[in-house]
Amino acid sequence: MASIDIAEVSKTYAGATARSVSDINLSVRDGEFIVLVGPSGCGKSTLLRMVAGLEDISQGTVRIGERVVNKVEPADRDIAMVFQNYALYPHMSVRENMAYGLRNRKTPKAEIESRVAEAARMLELGPYLDRKPRALSGGQRQRVAMGRAVVRQPAAFLFDEPLSNLDAKLRVSMRGEIRRLQKRLGTTSLYVTHDQLEAMTLADRLVVLNAGQIEQVGAPLEIYHRPASTFVASFIGSPAMNLLDGEIQGSQLQIGSVQLELNLNTSRNGPVTVGVRAEDLQPDRLGLPFRVDFVEELGAQRLVHGQVDGQQLVLALDPRFEISTEMRLSVPRGQVHLFDTATGRRIDNEERSDVRAAVLA
Numbered sequence: 001m002a003s004i005d006i007a008e009v010s011k012t013y014a015g016a017t018a019r020s021v022s023d024i025n026l027s028v029r030d031g032e033f034i035v036l037v038g039p040s041g042c043g044k045s046t047l048l049r050m051v052a053g054l055e056d057i058s059q060g061t062v063r064i065g066e067r068v069v070n071k072v073e074p075a076d077r078d079i080a081m082v083f084q085n086y087a088l089y090p091h092m093s094v095r096e097n098m099a100y101g102l103r104n105r106k107t108p109k110a111e112i113e114s115r116v117a118e119a120a121r122m123l124e125l126g127p128y129l130d131r132k133p134r135a136l137s138g139g140q141r142q143r144v145a146m147g148r149a150v151v152r153q154p155a156a157f158l159f160d161e162p163l164s165n166l167d168a169k170l171r172v173s174m175r176g177e178i179r180r181l182q183k184r185l186g187t188t189s190l191y192v193t194h195d196q197l198e199a200m201t202l203a204d205r206l207v208v209l210n211a212g213q214i215e216q217v218g219a220p221l222e223i224y225h226r227p228a229s230t231f232v233a234s235f236i237g238s239p240a241m242n243l244l245d246g247e248i249q250g251s252q253l254q255i256g257s258v259q260l261e262l263n264l265n266t267s268r269n270g271p272v273t274v275g276v277r278a279e280d281l282q283p284d285r286l287g288l289p290f291r292v293d294f295v296e297e298l299g300a301q302r303l304v305h306g307q308v309d310g311q312q313l314v315l316a317l318d319p320r321f322e323i324s325t326e327m328r329l330s331v332p333r334g335q336v337h338l339f340d341t342a343t344g345r346r347i348d349n350e351e352r353s354d355v356r357a358a359v360l361a
């Protein structure tokens with residue numbers, strides 16, 4: 001096992017004018033599970049591939065353990081990669097696929113056999129060891145790809161969207177298997193996905209990337225509860241955080257024609273972006289007037305779409321709750337997020353004492 005240290009790392013592809021990844025600093029602790037998450041094109045695969053040695057590092061340093069690996073061949077980095085397309089050899093059996101990397105490294109035969117048997121047991125692949133990959137389901141193939149990484153006993157696992165070819169149900173169960181396996185083995189892991197739910201459920205810490213740069217690093221719930229920017233607020237959490245245009249005037253917050261007393265304790269005046277999670281809003285007869293447009297029934301939850309003074313808002317309610325076309329909503333203490341409208345950055349709400357909304361006018 002080992003830590004991974006990424007210092008001041010940037011990537012400019014040959015012929016490109018802009019950087020795909022810019023000044024990344026990230027330390028993955030020994031045994032930690034880090035998930036890189038962000039929209040398509042934000043640079044997550046590029047960063048992972050630089051750690052793996054599949055892309056040159058344009059600037060900066062990558063260390064695996066104590067060793068700088070910038071110039072070290074992928075095969076000599078003591079890492080194992082799991083890809084979305086499994087990358088299995090079609091003409092080899094499951095057993096041979098799993099043993100291949102060890103055989104190449106001249107590992108003694110008895111050692112190979114015991115490691116393959118152990119991985120097959122952990123991943124419940126015992127009955128399939130003599131089959132070819134084409135005779136396996138997608139989920140089984142992905143487990144073989146995992147098994148191949150596990151038998152190597154590497155310093156770190158690198159995962160590049162390993163579950164994106166699987167159907168939704170299988171993704172959920174494989175996600176659990178990956179987490180269980182990683183906990184059991186304690187192997188340092190760097191995992192790339194664009195799926196925020198997968199990221200939330202797998203990560204010890206999440207790294208949210210946007211346009212080649214880190215927007216925020218933190219434990220999933222830390223990021224959920226205190227998003228550092230409107231970008232993070234709208235990317236992490238389902239449904240995405242409601243973002244409304246507002247204006248601070250003294251201790252009050254104006255949203256359209258609605259004025260709220262928030263006991264704001266800030267010297268800031270002027271436009272702000274107001275963030276509220278759908279699940280934090282509560283019906284309250286003294287709250288914001290809310291006009292319902294339509295309702296989505298999700299079984300465990302009911303998503304109510306509507307408008308507050310012409311601005312769209314989603315409310316998540318218990319399905320037993322009665323809905324009328326005109327409602328009023330409030331937000332409990334501490335759950336109004338404020339962001340700078342120009343930069344999208346969070347305005348620290350430590351400075352506010354009480355945020356229970358009450359409509360004044």
Ligand SMILES: Nc1ncnc2c1ncn2[C@@H]1O[C@H](COP(=O)(O)OP(=O)(O)OP(=O)(O)O)[C@@H](O)[C@H]1O
Binds near residue numbers: 016020038039040042
């Ligand atoms: N070989 C390449 N040559 C030039 N530009 C590239 C190359 N590979 C990726 N890029 C560019 O670098 C940026 C980051 O790409 P990258 O594949 O790392 O993003 P990503 O976040 O993994 O996206 P996705 O989820 O779609 O795979 C993109 O703008 C992409 O077009």
